[in-house]
Amino acid sequence: MKFWVSAGLVFSLAVIAAATVKNEYYFFAGYTVLMFVVLATAWNILGGYAGYVNFGTPAFFGLGAYTAAVLFKATAAPLALQIVAAAAMSGLLGLVAGLLTLRLRGIFFAIATIALTVIMETLFINWRYAGGATGLQLLRPAPIWPFASYTTMLFVVMAAMAVGAVAVARYVETSWIGRGLRAIRDSEEAAECSGVPTLKLKVFACALSGALMGAAGAPMPMYLSFIEPASTFNLNYAIGALASPMIGGMTHYMGPVIGAILLSTLQQVVTVTISGEMNVMVVGVLLVVFVVAAPEGILGLFKRWKKPSST
Amino acid sequence: MEKTLLDISGVSKHFGGFAALTDVSIAIAPGERFGLIGPNGSGKTTLINCVTGTLRNESGSIRFDGAEISRLPAYRRTRLGIARSFQIPRPFHSMTVLENLLVPLAFVPNREFLARSGVEEQSLELLNSIGLADKAGTQSNQLSQVELRKLELARAMAARPRLLISDEAMAGLSGSEVDEVLAILFKLNDTGITIIMIEHIMQAVMRFSQRVVCLDAGRIICEGAPAAIVQNAEVQRAYLGA
Numbered sequence: 349m350k351f352w353v354s355a356g357l358v359f360s361l362a363v364i365a366a367a368t369v370k371n372e373y374y375f376f377a378g379y380t381v382l383m384f385v386v387l388a389t390a391w392n393i394l395g396g397y398a399g400y401v402n403f404g405t406p407a408f409f410g411l412g413a414y415t416a417a418v419l420f421k422a423t424a425a426p427l428a429l430q431i432v433a434a435a436a437m438s439g440l441l442g443l444v445a446g447l448l449t450l451r452l453r454g455i456f457f458a459i460a461t462i463a464l465t466v467i468m469e470t471l472f473i474n475w476r477y478a479g480g481a482t483g484l485q486l487l488r489p490a491p492i493w494p495f496a497s498y499t500t501m502l503f504v505v506m507a508a509m510a511v512g513a514v515a516v517a518r519y520v521e522t523s524w525i526g527r528g529l530r531a532i533r534d535s536e537e538a539a540e541c542s543g544v545p546t547l548k549l550k551v552f553a554c555a556l557s558g559a560l561m562g563a564a565g566a567p568m569p570m571y572l573s574f575i576e577p578a579s580t581f582n583l584n585y586a587i588g589a590l591a592s593p594m595i596g597g598m599t600h601y602m603g604p605v606i607g608a609i610l611l612s613t614l615q616q617v618v619t620v621t622i623s624g625e626m627n628v629m630v631v632g633v634l635l636v637v638f639v640v641a642a643p644e645g646i647l648g649l650f651k652r653w654k655k656p657s658s659t
Numbered sequence: 660m661e662k663t664l665l666d667i668s669g670v671s672k673h674f675g676g677f678a679a680l681t682d683v684s685i686a687i688a689p690g691e692r693f694g695l696i697g698p699n700g701s702g703k704t705t706l707i708n709c710v711t712g713t714l715r716n717e718s719g720s721i722r723f724d725g726a727e728i729s730r731l732p733a734y735r736r737t738r739l740g741i742a743r744s745f746q747i748p749r750p751f752h753s754m755t756v757l758e759n760l761l762v763p764l765a766f767v768p769n770r771e772f773l774a775r776s777g778v779e780e781q782s783l784e785l786l787n788s789i790g791l792a793d794k795a796g797t798q799s800n801q802l803s804q805v806e807l808r809k810l811e812l813a814r815a816m817a818a819r820p821r822l823l824i825s826d827e828a829m830a831g832l833s834g835s836e837v838d839e840v841l842a843i844l845f846k847l848n849d850t851g852i853t854i855i856m857i858e859h860i861m862q863a864v865m866r867f868s869q870r871v872v873c874l875d876a877g878r879i880i881c882e883g884a885p886a887a888i889v890q891n892a893e894v895q896r897a898y899l900g901a
Contacts, residue, residue, distance in 0.1 A: 534753050535751060542818060
């Protein structure tokens with residue numbers, strides 16, 4: 349109940365901001381922050397709960413973005429349909445990739461997901477209809493009433509998706525699925541011998557995580573009015589999606605949210621005030637600091653502070 | 660013909676060129692207390708891994724309650740009623756002791772589960788019977804060695820098995836702790852659960868088992884009552900050398 353009230357409050361805040369704030373830039377930046385909230389939340393379902401490190405975020409994100417772009421080019425489908433199609437395609441990719449690679453444990457799975465990104469990028473570089481290596485210019489349609497500008501509309505859409513993604517992650521975490529995923533992370537063999545269908549649960553987590561990443565990628569072509577492979581399948585998405593839960597905390601659904609808001613906002617500030625290259629540095633430094641000083645993230649620090657001597 | 664709960668027949672397993680198990684056949688009756696002994700590396704844990712599904716046997720068949728199970732994934736076998744404790748304890752370390760038991764309780768569907776009181780009460784009851792109730796809220800990575808062994812057994816029991824395989828549940832424990840774990844296993848057997856005990860502590864396995872099989876280099880070298888096994892020349896040779 350409390351969760352839904354807060355979720356509603358957050359979303360209303362986004363809507364109110366959209367109605368009152370005049371400077372477009374805030375929506376442009378806010379969109380990216382919210383997008384990373386979705387990506388980090390999605391990543392955490394497989395990476396945080398089940399402990400399977402996924403470097404393939406750009407593959408799922410990019411497939412979602414391209415699905416939306418191609419669908420728009422072919423049929424001028426509305427944004428909602430683009431998002432649904434993108435989620436379906438990336439979810440399918442998660443399902444197939446999961447079935448193929450989730451028998452691999454630990455580091456081997458991580459390596460396979462890097463390969464997945466390269467495969468997807470190569471695929472789209474060579475697909476002429478989707479713009480090939482040079483990319484595809486897309487003309488934004490008029491924003492839907494009551495939105496005054498398309499960017500503001502995308503901001504609100506992304507806010508809705510962020511709330512939705514967190515709600516999904518929360519459901520997974522608190523249900524029997526989450527219990528099974530945690531058991532897998534702690535000991536896969538013991539989980540299996542406790543009746544947990546480990547492969548099924550992992551594939552499910554991978555597909556769900558992929559679908560959310562795909563959904564997060566869907567509005568990207570409209571956001572930029574442009575899509576091209578190198579920036580769409582950029583490794584920075586993988587790093588952002590992975591670093592945010594690590595910084596925020598991986599055991600609770602709020603961890604990735606806190607991490608993504610902190611990290612992306614900082615990156616936006618650094619991009620504007622210092623340079624676009626420095627923002628990548630920020631991730632690296634923060635990641636090192638947190639891995640050394642607070643391996644359980646901000647939520648871990650908070651928990652330790654709340655009850656100083658639990659042992 | 661006596662009824663058989665677990666029927667292992669002609670099971671072989673190779674790791675590369677190494678024959679870990681060669682043509683092993685064992686039949687275990689419902690309610691039996693069965694001991695599996697053998698020197699280190701003789702294939703005891705490999706055999707158990709084949710029975711529980713952690714490994715797949717290459718040839719032979721494993722039947723549980725009449726049904727062939729040797730191609731089923733491990734979690735299906737657990738749901739059929741085969742549970743195990745691990746030689747090296749593998750607790751779900753991010754969870755409390757109680758939460759550890761909630762995993763099998765949530766994932767192994769059973770009739771009792773629906774009919775009876777809440778899951779947490781069931782777990783507490785189980786912890787009580789195994790002597791871990793006071794640790795229910797403790798994070799499982801903070802348990803002592805004997806507590807970890809008990810947790811292994813408790814978690815296996817939470818799967819409501821018909822066959823419990825205890826893989827060296829007593830290794831490294833003191834004399835009184837061995838007696839404690841032994842008493843738990845006797846008590847479980849009294850409730851009708853068939854138990855396979857793998858153990859190096861001879862005095863424990865001989866006291867517990869009604870029947871013992873000794874493995875050496877992946878083959879059964881001897882089978883019989885505990886007293887006869889101890890006297891067997893082959894067994895003495897396997898353990899002590901020629």
